[in-house]
């Protein structure tokens with residue numbers, strides 16, 4: 001089997017890349033190691049930047065998002081038992097975000113691909129990528145119990161942090177940057193209407209909490225917990241009591257409780273591997289970089305990477321010039337590092353490091369006070385949150 005672009009990984013990055021290449025008339029084959037139900041049910045991100053929303057609309061996968069997604073014009077910051085709203089449109093010349101779960105983005109892209117796109121093979125696990133510094137790289141994969149080989153003009157690793165593509169780059173080529181954090185998130189899904197109109201980010205002496213949502217009837221909430229926490233140790237009532245304590249404000253606001261349908265612990269990591277290209281192998285999305293979820297950037301970075309890459313492949317096809325492919329890594333890394341910084345900033349400003357001193361806590365409160373009383377500081381947060389336009 002041969003294709004122009006072999007894509008490993010059917011998460012948001014791989015699926016969107018396949019759609020964009022299809023729209024540009026470039027053939028590709030997409031290999032996904034898991035089955036369709038698993039990929040469509042995997043609970044992850046839920047906030048789409050304005051640029052991501054625009055891309056999904058333009059590529060023809062935005063109709064259900066526009067019907068069912070929730071447009072949000074801001075977020076709430078809570079600290080010292082008080083609420084403060086950050087209004088995005090007034091601070092960013094009209095930009096806003098959309099709440100639409102990653103599961104739904106993935107379902108929409110899979111449906112489009114199966115309807116009129118190129119081959120999308122589920123339960124097709126890439127075992128190795130070879131020949132990336134030759135003219136014809138190969139993906140060796142297993143599918144339907146058989147070992148198979150896909151020869152390609154180019155290979156794109158969209159296979160997440162634990163995928164195989166990054167390991168095809170010879171030692172010494174990639175520089176990696178990494179930070180781990182001394183806390184994790186316990187995330188729950190609950191069948192209860194959200195208790196707020198917009199996301200609430202709460203700083204408290206008990207640790208961070210986030211109130212998000214997936215739909216008008218499903219809430220998504222997170223608690224900062226120690227690394228190594230077993231979700232089974234958190235009974236449902238314990239989770240709600242702790243959320244209540246961390247969101248507490250001096251007003252009549254009430255956290256509505258409901259049946260918890262999912263509970264999982266998510267570790268936090270910052271990671272960048274650069275460059276994002278070696279020979280004919282490109283890395284995109286979580287395969288190249290990870291951010292802690294506090295800034296809501298992971299999914300959005302995956303989208304911006306593959307938009308840059310698809311444009312570069314289209315440019316090659318129409319002009320014969322590889323200049324945009326050659327610029328891919330540098331173009332993406334500029335945005336990646338901005339998102340890395342913002343995600344780090346949100347994480348360290350809002351969480352309680354178990355080693356932090358009262359002095360550190362006062363600095364956090366001072367920073368939050370600054371954001372909520374200075375238009376310039378609020379605009380800095382808002383611009384980063386809604387994201388810059390995708391080039």
Ligand SMILES: Cc1cc2nc3c(=O)[nH]c(=O)nc-3n(C[C@H](O)[C@H](O)[C@H](O)COP(=O)(O)OP(=O)(O)OC[C@H]3O[C@@H](n4cnc5c(N)ncnc54)[C@H](O)[C@@H]3O)c2cc1C
Pocket residue numbers: 008009010011012013014031032033034039043044045046047102124125126127158159160161162163164266284285286287293295296297298299300302
């Ligand atoms: C548990 C969790 C919760 C998260 N929550 C948030 C959040 O609240 N907000 C936020 O902004 N971000 C969040 N993120 C990050 C966000 O979901 C990711 O940044 C986003 O999924 C990146 O998309 P991707 O396509 O690059 O990678 P992925 O979504 O990881 O997709 C990679 C795909 O490659 C497949 N694959 C892996 N290896 C192979 C192989 N060898 N062969 C074939 N296929 C392979 C995988 O099965 C997967 O489908 C979360 C991430 C995790 C892990």
